[in-house]
Amino acid sequence: MDYPFLRCTHAERMQRELFLHKLLPLAKRIDANYIVLPFVDISRIQTETDKDIVVDILTTAAPIAERFGVELHLETDLGPQDFAELLARIPHPFIKANYDSGNSSGLGYIATEEFTAYGSRIGSIHIKDRRSKFAGGIATMPLGQGSADLPSVFACMKQINYTRPITLQVARGVDGDEVNWIREQLAFIKQYWQ
Secondary structure (H helix, E strand, O other): OOOOOOOOOHHHHHHHHHHHHHHHHHHHHOOOOEEEEEEOHHHOOOOHHHHHHHHHHHHHHHHHHHHHOOEEEEEEOOOHHHHHHHHHOOOOOOEEEEEEHHHHHHOOOOHHHHHHHHHHHEEEEEEOEEOOHHHOOOOEEOOOOOOOOHHHHHHHHHHOOOOOOEEEOOOOOOOOOHHHHHHHHHHHHHOOOO
8 A cells, every 4th residue: 555556656656567467476376366456545546547547557467367366356445336337447357356344334335235336346355343434433443343234244245155265354452362352353253154
């Protein structure tokens, strides 16, 4: 995120694209199946020109990704329809969406609307909980204590037959008690996902 493809010089963008192209064979060598490209925070997609740049970058990178068998997953803060429309402009099977339950709920998005709009393109999922920006901030919270409708998220995952791994991006617990903390967070998840 600190070296965005957007709002940088042309030379910086070319250098960053080349780095991505070189990263794909390295990802393959360590058996990584995908790379998540964060288009959030300072890297967020803000304008139609930004969308055009993202389409151009990924249209160029997609055949390289396919050659090495490493998917590229876009993490964005676009609304459901905007994200679906962006993905439709890059129909390559190695370009997928990353769904983040905390980011989405923090922005006030509804999981069922997001999964309806682009669920068939979801390649990876981050599970976290956040307080909505409408409820005083977007701080990451322990699972079940923020605005994420996790029962709905997991129901949507089942509906699209999502069988890939999920990544827990949960709030940090007490230093030194990480093992117990992650056990608690996993127990919370297991009530929805086996």
